[in-house]
Amino acid sequence: MKLPLSYLAVATLGGLMPIASASEEKITQFYKLKGDETPEQKIQIASNIVPHARQLAYHEEEFIAFIHFGPNTFTGKEWGNGKEDAKVFNPTKVDTDQWCRIMKEAGMTKVVITVKHHDGFCTWQTRYNDTFSVLASPWENGKGDVLKRLSASAKKFGLKLGVYLSPADLYQIENKDGLYGNLSKKVKSVIPTDPTTFQSDPTKQRKVAAGAPTFTAVVDDYNRYFMNQLYELLTEYGEIHEVWFDGAHPKRKGGQTYDKKSWFKLIRQLAPDAVIFGGPDIRWCGNEHGGTRKNEWNVITMHDMDNHSGLDRTAGNIGYESEIVKPTFNVYGKEYKANYLNYTISEVDTSIRGGWFWRNDHEQPVKSADWVFDVYERSVGGNAVFLLNIPPNKFGIIGERDQKSLLEAGRRIKATYGTDLAKGFSSDADQNALGDKNLDTYWQPKAGLNGEFTITLPKPQTINRFTLQESITKIGQRVKKHAIDAWIDGAWKEVSHEEAIGYKRTHRFPSVTTDKFRVRILDARATPSIAEVAAHFYKSPPLAVTIHANAGKVELSTQSKGGHGGHAAKVKQEIRYTLDGSEPTAKSTLYAGPFELKDGGTVKARSFVDDAMGEITTTRLGISNAGWKVTASSAQGGYDAAKAIDGNTASYWHTTWSGQTPAHPHTLTIELPTQRSIAGFTYLPRQDRRVPDSMIEGFKVEASRDGEKWVEISKGEFGNILNDPSQRTHLFKKPVDIKFFRLVSLSSPQGKPYAGAAEIGLLAK
Template identity: 25%
Template structure:
């Protein structure tokens, strides 16, 4: 089916109409407000609802989408019965079907038998019942061939245009939960669809909308990489540490055994409400984490009776703490392109096969490891090997497999001179970060190389990833 590409005018529609962005609140305040909500309803409802697989046929006809008794108010009241504070609806899943009145593609709900804007009905119903509104959106889009090997500038324009519609036409959106980005199964990198560009586009329309990448659990749990909220999908084997987490987080799980509705759902037991409260909701909340429980509406557009009963029981047995814990200091999210990724690297003698190339390969399960005999290890990334060509940057991250480096210095090569970089961090003002995720922001400098000089360690030094970034907007 042909995609209707939009003009630049549509991408910037809110500005052309004279809409003014809301006053931007400090990000830590928004993150605290998010975890203060404690509990929400994930709503997987899209064209896969009408098929047997969670990943729908990308060429499935819009005529399949035909919920004959769609009632978003029922969803909202069910959420309230469980004492939930918000909802998050799948506006577009991986097969690209849009359940709002989009002008970007004919592959949408207005060309289905329903011919009603589901996003509109959902946002209206949840707000009418005192619930906050969040939206899920998939970057991966198999219908429109937004997948590895096919991505074009027009795809990026489509993403921007669709997000513009969602953030312009449906009132305040507390958060966008984005899926299909930088995941091993999607293989769409933060460079293919540029993360910082999309992130800033979202914030330009709704500055208080949190941007949450559902796949950011790939990155170490000690820092926020490419997300405002750390997300953990339990079904994908991503589990938050209830004992050590210090970041604003979300953990999601379906109440059934799949995300989208299946014909077996009405008769198969849902997850035990008491267990969900005891093992998820209560301990997550105490670890700066909200719990997002998926409840999938059926093909009529209603939540099944067994799920309704379970939600009501959750509301009856859950006794939330009087207050949520206050987040400790932590570094701001890293959203920019990693200039060091896959660049040439040098280092002192390595341990066995773990040579310098493993220290900037964008794989956190590998690492450069220093040979135990080296007393003063060094790791270096070459940003440019052309004479006179230097790169601007103002952020460096060092991610260790385990926190063993206790003393280190950062330097950059400017011309023929190595110059020091200040050793401070937001989470630990005035000193280097002692944890395994070391984040350093500083005034912009220009150089051709960056190196880490390691002075002390409790075990042979190792670096899983060295990152170098040029952050804009600060």
């Protein structure tokens, strides 16, 4: 017999409470499944789960900053190995005021800093590691504290603060006296522990301020170490609003496990307003290149609320009804039982640079303001939060290119979304609470899963953005399909349609001038609600230029974004470019068609529309690949070596995967028509999917003048290539005269045995 929802016991953070009806009392954050619910009941329960207060505050933060700053900033690596000399961390000017001022000007609301990355180096004055931390650094004679500075600056500029503490710790793995995986027994431990008796007597407490909380846990050495550092971070640097746990495991030792249940308990008591990333509150978006899903549903299935709550959930249909009703879910091929329905928010984390850490300013690309603004609209306007990494350089400041891009994106955000062009509208909605900036007040159709209402603006306006918000606080996320119509030439015309809404959904469409819109809810999980509507106009700059080269021929083009900006999709644009490194102006060379650049070089280009000009696109192009001969040590049928130099980014070389699969190393050899002086190369991994197969991580480069005698000329690593498969540039220490170039793949992400490339380019001296 099917039970009505009112008979179900509902788990909340405050205990158990019954649900009276589908639109009355709600479930706060999670529901523990009994196992006998029907698919219909699961969907109904999911439609009644609402966020915890800290999650709602997180939703409202919308656009936040990430800081990666540590030894990797100085070594040029994405992931350190824990064997670095602590003295390598020696910035000459750590200006956290500059960081926060830029973030605030860009419209960001919070900054999250990596106080310990996977290498294990601690950038605050910890009591529990004086050998691989700022205590052992020459920076400020070992007295420096990055987090202390940032905490003060964040408070000064009105930003919230979060901390990233990596569970993985290579220093504790590689150090002979390291705590990670040392096979220590779990024993009763007091947190905070006296560092002088950390292992000999973990029940001895270090001195704390009167009334400060203490904790008791049965844990091994590493978990005790981790919890003591958490305690420091959460009690000595002001209010913490986010704790970030990365799920990466660059190396394991001794079967080490994490006692996340104890970690989370400590966090909930010391920082009750902090959301946990990699825990029950926030989840990874599934990539690190700014990708967003078509729909973000906040309620998903979960195995438990602690140790497995941070599992990577990369599927595009996570939270869909088809997934909610399943008794299990799959993560990287492993099956987990779905024991909970949990409200957890997607965080779109990506970096403004090509990599999480600053490397240099001559190879490392910086994303454009166009890109930042687009990711902002897709994430914040797609029911997620946008976490953008802005890594300081080795001096301790944010670089000029990063500043320029971020501040321009922030200017566009403010210019577009700082003004609601629908302000003062009238509506035929039953409840006229659609413009009071309060998610607790809302419109609902009188009955059923669909309905519509109209809003009339005080005067006609030109609009190309329309935002909707559901009452996720009182009703829940329910809308499955909806559309926006505009009143044009005496009739309704659909201008946009989407599916899920949640906290916020932003519609982007070609500009229309009207004084009336209609919102149609076409389908929902239960009686839907709309709490807020807003209308905006984005005046986009001229479109960015795309630079493409093959066989020495260079083509420049602009690609329309579907008319989502203030310019018409078919507006005539001029493209002007330079080859001498200077900034293109209205007097620079006008692009009239493909031109030759056989020896490669740096092309800078931008588009112009009347007096407006777009962002500059800068690309360093390699020498012409005409006449190249290419071979590989292994190639799957249809994925031969020639695909790596065909000028087509959609095709790629891939080593053999059928039959006997050869292991690393793999080689790709290019024979040039004549000997050339080469300064480096570019590598573009496969672009069709974010999978490790055929991607190169560790590599070396060999050169030859005769194809027989080879000399190693460089070695390196494409860090984070799987999650950020963008083109990488690798420069040699000095140019080398070669006729034969050989790229040797030494390793692939996730230990895969394959290698490959979408495009390889060779850079001239």
